Amino acid sequence: MVDPTAAHAVLARGDKVEAFFIDPLTDMPALRTPGDSGEPLWRFYAPLSLPASGAELASVVLHHTVWVTTSDGHVHPAPCTPTEHLWWGDGWGDRPSEAATVVDTLLNDLGATVNLRGHYKAPKGLTVLFNEEHKHGAQLTRAALLHARMTPPRAR
Structure with missing residues (x-):
């Protein structure tokens, strides 16, 4: 969990947010909101590429x-x-x-x-x-x- 950034604010779109995160592998912002059905809903931006780690x-x-x-x-x-x-x-x-x-x-x-x-x-x-x-x-x-x-x- 992290303190929110400007990227998190854009991602939240003014909705209630339970927690803010940064993906440690891609540095992409992510957040968790309360979902409509009571289950948490995750929001994140998809990366343009994945880390080139030598994996496949x-x-x-x-x-x-x-x-x-x-x-x-x-x-x-x-x-x-x-x-x-x-x-x-x-x-x-x-x-x-x-x-x-x-x-x-x-x-x-x-x-x-x-x-x-x-x-x-x-x-x-x-x-x-x-x-x-x-x-x-x-x-x-x-x-x-x-x-x-x-x-x-x-x-x-």
Whole structure:
């Protein structure tokens, strides 16, 4: 826990805040607010890149956003550009090709800075995988992601 900063104030958007934090690996501000259902709600900004620690992407977990687990045991929100967010399944207009692009980039280099301008060029197999409905909390292993990246979609 830390004292609030200007970045925390922007993140809070005037809502009641229970506690302020700084992620020790990325120095990103985070905060906890009381959620509508009584459970705490965490707010944070997604980083543009993850710490380049020599680790590799071990899996992704789909829970409200895309989370990255690394081979050295860390968990991070997947990098994303400030004007986007990552989704899977029927995102009501959101594009699973954005999540596919981020994962494709991180499979090659965990510390790479993501660029979503060319998301429509994401590997089709990864896009198909992220277009599927997955339960919140579903974990997709590195092997499953690599397999999807190399597998062309089936013809309909």
